[in-house]
Amino acid sequence: MRRFHAMLISAALATSAITHPAMAQTEVETHGGRVAGITEGAVLAFKGIPFAQPPVGDLRWRAPQPVDRWPGVRAADRYGPDCMQIPYKADAAPLGVKPAEDCLYLNVWKPAASAAKPRPVMVWIYGGGFVNGGSSPPVYAGTKFAEADVVFVSFNYRLGRFGFFAHPALTQEAAGAPSGNYAILDQIAALQWVRDNIAAFGGDPDNVTIFGESAGGASVHALMTTPLARGLFHKAIVLSGGGRDLMGPLQSAADAEATGSEFARTKGVEGSDGAALAALRALPADSVMSGLNLMSLFGAKDFTPLFADGQIVQKSVDDAYAAGDGAAVPIVIGANDADGFFFGGGIDAAYAPLAPVRAAAEKVYDPEGKQDAAHIGVAVSADLTFLEPARHVAKIIAGRGQPVFTYRFGYVPEYLRSKLPGALHASELPFVFDTVEVRHGAATTDRDRAAARIVHDYWVNFAKTGVPSSAAGGAWARYGPAADNIMIFDAAGARERADPIRPRLDFVEGVANAAKAASKP
CATH class of the missing domain: 3.40.50.1820 (Alpha/Beta hydrolase fold, catalytic domain)
Incomplete structure (x- = not known):
C-alpha cells in the first residue's frame, strides 16, 4: 500500500x-x-x-x-x-x-464563470x-x-x-x-x-x-x-x-x-x-x-485483463456485489439494444452444445419463426454480452437497497436507420457527450441533436442530484426487480416502461445461473 x-x-x-x-x-x-489552460468560449x-x-x-x-x-x-x-496501442482503424472514437x-x-x-459553491x-x-x-x-x-x-x-x-x-x-x-x-x-x-x-x-x-x-x-x-x-x-x-x-x-x-x-x-x-x-x-x-x-x-491467448490479483481485483463483478463489496453509491447501469453487433454470435454459437437449451432459445428469440438469422444473432449477442449482465448486476445492487437506475439506448441517427439493426456498441457516446455533430457531421439532423440533449441532460442531472432527469424527457424511477422497469432511449424519445425484452433476459439469466452453479466445485 x-x-x-x-x-x-x-x-x-x-x-x-x-x-x-x-x-x-x-x-x-x-x-x-x-x-495554464485555454479559453474555449464560456x-x-x-x-x-x-x-x-x-x-x-x-x-x-x-x-x-x-x-x-x-x-x-x-x-x-x-x-x-x-x-x-495499435490504433483500431474502425474505432468510433479515433484518437x-x-x-x-x-x-x-x-x-x-x-x-x-465563477460560482457561489463548488460544482x-x-x-x-x-x-x-x-x-x-x-x-x-x-x-x-x-x-x-x-x-x-x-x-x-x-x-x-x-x-x-x-x-x-x-x-x-x-x-x-x-x-x-x-x-x-x-x-x-x-x-x-x-x-x-x-x-x-x-x-x-x-x-x-x-x-x-x-x-x-x-x-x-x-x-x-x-x-x-x-x-x-x-x-x-x-x-x-x-x-x-x-x-x-x-x-x-x-x-x-x-x-x-x-x-x-x-x-x-x-x-x-x-x-x-x-x-x-x-x-x-x-x-x-x-x-x-x-x-x-x-x-x-x-x-489472444497471452493477454489477461482484470485478473484476480487479491487486492485490486478480488473476485468477479457479480460475486463482489453479492458479497456486499460494492461502494454504497447511486448508480446508473445500461447498454445498447444492438450492443452485441460488434461481437458476433447467434443461437447456434451460444446454445448449440446444449440441444434442449437451443430449442428453448429459438422459441424465445423467434416465437413465430419469422426472424432472419442476422437479426437473431444481434439480439443473442447483445443479451449475452451486455443486456442481461447489466440487469443481473442491477438486481443484486437493488436487492441491497441501493439506488440503481437502468436504461437501454436504442436511438439511431436518422441517416443510418435503414442500414443498422439498432444502436451499435459505443454509438450512444456522441449523445451522452452531446457531440453528435462531431461524430456524424453534416448528416446530423435536428432530431439527432434533440436526442443528444436529452440523454446528456439525464447524465448531468444524475451527477448533480443523484437522480437522472431531463425537462424534455420522462421521469426515471429507481429500478425494481419485480417491476423490471427500464428507461428506453429511442426514436420515440425517453420513457420508462416495463422491459419489453424481459422474456429474453429471463431466459439468458436462467441459462447463465445454471452454468455458473454447475461450474462451482
Whole structure:
C-alpha cells in the first residue's frame, strides 16, 4: 500500500484564485505545479496535465508514482499522448494524438464563470477492450459538460500488456503491494488527483461521478468493488460494462503469472529473477504490444485483463456485489439494444452444445419463426454480452437497497436507420457527450441533436442530484426487480416502461445461473 500512500502529496498549496466572468482565470495551482489552460468560449480547458510520472523504463509495470513538481507555469493547451496501442482503424472514437508509453495525463474542462459553491465533477473512463482508446478523441471533449455547469475530467490509463501484466518477478518485486492490474491503479491515481486538486478548478471533491463505457464500464465496476478506491467517488454510471465476466472467466493471479511467463518466453526471457525483469523492461514498446489490439483481442491467448490479483481485483463483478463489496453509491447501469453487433454470435454459437437449451432459445428469440438469422444473432449477442449482465448486476445492487437506475439506448441517427439493426456498441457516446455533430457531421439532423440533449441532460442531472432527469424527457424511477422497469432511449424519445425484452433476459439469466452453479466445485 505504500505506493498508494505516496500518491497523497502533503504539501500545502494555494487553491484557485477567484474568477470573474469578464476575465477568466486560466492559471490554476495544482499539487504538481501551476498550469495554464485555454479559453474555449464560456469554458476553460486544461489539457495534458500529468497525474503520475511517466511509466517508462524502471517504472514500467509499477504502480503510478507521484509527479515531480515542475517549475514555473506548465502550458496545459494540448492533449498528452494517449497510451501505447495499435490504433483500431474502425474505432468510433479515433484518437486525436499519437500514442506513447509516456501517457499518464488528464484533462479538465470547467465553466469560465465563477460560482457561489463548488460544482459537481464528472470523471470519464474510455473503453476499447483494455487494448485501445484514449482521452483525446474529439467526441470525448468535455465542453458540453462544462457548459452545463459541471467540472469534467478525462484521463489516460495504461493499455494491453502495459496495463495488465503478471510475472513471478513482478510479484516478488511488489513485496505484497498491489500489482498486475496497473490500468486500475492508474484510474485510482487519477481519482486521487481529482480528490486532491479539483477544488482548485472549482469542482467539489465530495461530489464526484465516475462513468465509463465498455472496458471503461468494466473499470467502473472494478472501482466500485475494490476497497482501494473507496471514498474517491460518490456516484457511478456503467455504459455497456457487462457484469458477468465480460472478458471471460476471471483468471487467478497464478494463471495470470503463467500467462505472463509464457509471453516472456516468446520474447526470449526466461526465469523469474531481477535479470529477467530488467530484460522485460528493456523490451521495445512495440515488442510488448506484439500485435495486440481490438482486431486480435478475442483470439489472444497471452493477454489477461482484470485478473484476480487479491487486492485490486478480488473476485468477479457479480460475486463482489453479492458479497456486499460494492461502494454504497447511486448508480446508473445500461447498454445498447444492438450492443452485441460488434461481437458476433447467434443461437447456434451460444446454445448449440446444449440441444434442449437451443430449442428453448429459438422459441424465445423467434416465437413465430419469422426472424432472419442476422437479426437473431444481434439480439443473442447483445443479451449475452451486455443486456442481461447489466440487469443481473442491477438486481443484486437493488436487492441491497441501493439506488440503481437502468436504461437501454436504442436511438439511431436518422441517416443510418435503414442500414443498422439498432444502436451499435459505443454509438450512444456522441449523445451522452452531446457531440453528435462531431461524430456524424453534416448528416446530423435536428432530431439527432434533440436526442443528444436529452440523454446528456439525464447524465448531468444524475451527477448533480443523484437522480437522472431531463425537462424534455420522462421521469426515471429507481429500478425494481419485480417491476423490471427500464428507461428506453429511442426514436420515440425517453420513457420508462416495463422491459419489453424481459422474456429474453429471463431466459439468458436462467441459462447463465445454471452454468455458473454447475461450474462451482
